[in-house]
Amino acid sequence: MENLLLPLKRNPYLLSPDIDTKVKPNVAILRECGLSVSDIAKLCIGMPRILSTKLEHVQAMVACADGLGVPRDSGMFSEALRAVAFLGEKKIAAKLEHLKNTLGWSDAEVGTAVCKAPMLLRASKDRMQRLSEFLISQVGLEPAYVAHRPALLTYSLEGRIRPRYCVFKFLKENGLLHHGRDYYAAVMATEKVFMKKYISPHSESAPHLAEDYAAACRGEVPTIFRLT
Known part of the structure; x- marks a missing residue:
């Protein structure tokens, strides 16, 4: 119940008469992706407008998450949706290019890293730069090693x-x-x-x-x- 109340407080529009024409279709799309009701509630805590936005926007987010290569049946799919939420293909491509250049990754390596840790797309350029300099330049880890263990880049x-x-x-x-x-x-x-x-x-x-x-x-x- 608490997970449901938080999105409602942030976006009372969810209780509007459009619940049948907007909210329910968006929920249906997310359920088709394998997300449970609990997963959707947690997703809405950080992005309450995901349920009240246009259906084509949610469909575009799902397509972008699929494009990252994140399996729908993995626990990372909801993270992928958060990462690409309302960004658009150009901004996502720019973020992928920045990760590639900052970490010294190949196209395949940046794909591997983001597939395993899509939240990297939400990280600031400064944060990625500092982590890259420390892990690769100071610790001496190879870029490919980090690409296959991207969780290293999610910690402080x-x-x-x-x-x-x-x-x-x-x-x-x-x-x-x-x-x-x-x-x-x-x-x-x-x-x-x-x-x-x-x-x-x-x-x-x-x-x-x-x-x-x-x-x-x-x-x-x-x-x-x-x-x-």
């Missing part, structure tokens, strides 16, 4: 990407990193799991690690993490 540089790299680099340089663990796994881990696997086991050999990591998450990246 200051709050997650950089602090966890500081920990990862420190552990690796001091021979404390367990075999088989890579930076991508460190970024993707929940905070609880990250602390359990990368911080807590080294409380004796690196007693300041938790403190230094917390400082890094606050933006106070130390010149060097301390071993003792």
